[in-house]
Amino acid sequence: MEAYFARIGYTGESVAVPETVRALVSCHVRSIPFENIDPFLGRPVAIDLPSVEHKLVRGGRGGYCFEQNTLLRAVLTEMGLHVKGLAARVLWQAPENCRPPQTHMILCSKIGGVPHLIDVGFGARTPTAPLRLDTEGEQVCSHGVYRLLRIGEDFVLQMQIDGQWLPLYRFDLQRQTQEDYKVFNWYSSTYPESQFVRELIAARAHDRGRHTLRGRELRSYPHQGAGSISMLANPRELCEALADVFGIRLPAGQQVTHAFAALFARGESA
Template sequence: MNQTLSPAQLAAYFDRIGYTGPQQATSETLYALHRLHPQVIPFENLDALLGRTPRLDLESVFAKLVSARRGGYCYEHNLLFRAVLDTLGFDTTGLAARVLWNDPAAMTPRTHMMLLVETPDDTWLADVGFGSMTLSAPLLFDTGREQATPHEPFRLDLIERGDFLLQVKLGDAWRPIYRFDLEPQFPADYAMANHYVSTYPESIFVDHLIAARVMPGERQTLFDTTLSQRGKTESKRELTSAEELRGVLQDVFGLALPAKDSDTRRETPASGLDDVLERIVRLSTSITSTAS
């Protein structure tokens, strides 16, 4: 049975993303919510960096992404988004994908969550939690054709063994993002994948700082100490201190972070975070020095 939000929770979510439109289960409502959600609620992996496996029960996800004004990664984003859609009367199915982004030849485990959404007239792929290439609009489940979004064009293709491939067009080239089938996923499937990506020593979420936000007309991405902006123009900036990282997480990505604790003898979430940010800066500085 799918989970739904209370009227108060739904109102708080709408307030969080700035949505004031209709609440009917239509394609127009889906499109509007899908556009706003990743603009306001960023992708981030701070919990995994702090050695914590994010909790995937709806109350915990809501408390983190809405009440505490944090972000999260794919399971948290899409579980919350699914609960919103189910509350409004949409028919949703949780899916899982093998991520190909930055490693197109790999056959990776199914570690990414996204949604199949039914409206009265159409079937859609919805995904508000894929980091640097998060969809800014749902895609019609119609293979083989280029689909415009407020940002890049995307395309769904049918490939071998009945799998589907999601691609994005960057310049003149199509790049693969992930492959998936239509087998429904259940909470136990996501719990297992969540544990894997937040604890496996070679998981990108365990050792690297990642944050992303889909802004109107551009994307902002943070990978370790590199802040990238992609839109009409592209730029990169290297951050050189934990204080700079903290400021970017708050000011660029809109995260509500605990105040820095000046008492280093105390065990607090703030001190843990600042230790992690210091470590990210040291590692990045070390890699840069070695490369030069």
Template sequence: MTDAELDAYFRRIGYSGGGAPTLETLQDLHRRHAESIPFENLNPLLGRPVRLDFASLQEKLVREGRGGYCYEQNLLFQHVLKSLGYRVTGLSAGVVWNRPPEEMTPRTHVLLQVDLEDGPWLADVGFGGQTLTGPIRLEADVEQETPHEPYRLVRCDESDEFELQAEIRGTWRPLYRFDLRPQRLVDYEVGNWYVSTHPSSGFVIGLMASRAPTGCRYTLFNNSLAVHPLGGESERRTLGTAVELREALTDVLGITLPNGPGMNPLLERIAAADPPPR
């Protein structure tokens, strides 16, 4: 990244600190990224490509005020961290969130290993409504605080995999499983093509958007908007019109919506559907 590109990213997330590759810088960038750049899957829903080259990531997530999903979010974050001098390795995971424990899932989630002087850390700014808002140490069986919920890593039985879990309302919930094999961009391109185009992919079927500002999380699934305050009861509201959906996406989630003839019909279709089950 050039200095101008890095400065544009810093403005996007409201960062004005130093650029030394320290834990403190990583924590601040991680939190501000999750607060400022929303998770969203509008491109797959609109039949538009999801490109992973740096120029496309910078244009969409930084200059256009859009968001993206894990491939876009974490690959952009990887470019930023490497530009600052961090040692970063891309990894992949199979998502087990809200799935039966015995179900086999493909490795279609991107996460990052960041090696600091005191050892490796896990960074992930792209897991949607339950994304990390701060890095955690890559160490098993230790409860670790973040700006939002506590997280922990556990070793999977008889394997070299870790499982990331979050404590949600007093219960530890599994999110995804991964190992430490480095991934190449070509590996990500294959997974990205699958999740953004396959007719059974959740990213093609339904609208998903989220953001994690200080003190709460906002999540939108189709026409159901939820506000999850930390330590409080969640509030949910069904958005019954395209106008309400547009306002939620722009004013609550912070997304600058893409131009084009397909946007209004998409919002009208989603608003008219039955709300998803809770």
């Protein structure tokens, strides 16, 4: 755990109490960026713990939900918490009443005797703190206001955005196995219509707000004041943004160069 603590800048105790879990989640989302560079490049995404630890902790990279939450689950388990892996259907920006496949990994654990949702891998709308499952009331995090509505055996996570409650994803408490996650991960990282295959995405929280990237579009969402949007001009600016804004150590090789050049070529022809 020492390497993980160093990676996220956590200097507290490794005891399974609510304050520690909240601090770990907060440090994690500020230090390990959400990114999908590997599936965007057509590379396989390994989600076994040694591969995830090598990439996210020692390799200077980020990852998406299957990597991020696999890593945090291992840390919390080593601290003595019983952590259950769940799966969610992403509703964000989906048509109303649709029922998409389960493509998002989340965690559930009792913290201080209360069941909580824990998720450090939902990109720009990742909750920056564990969320209680025993209330439908508002839950204020450092980077947003959330609520969990109960619909039968399911929960729907919503986020307050511009005064509206918008759905992020829907889930139940059915435990998922590593074999389940292998299938979900394979689909998310290889299906031609998956957003992780088609688009380059990155997100990272920081003390003053969040940064997000989608393709050439770099956005900043500060806690105070108006946000900003900038269109990156060329692959060099994209590489600099990924390194300087999101803290991502890009993989070496011509594959990155070619893929980023193609991304800008598509933009110019659009």
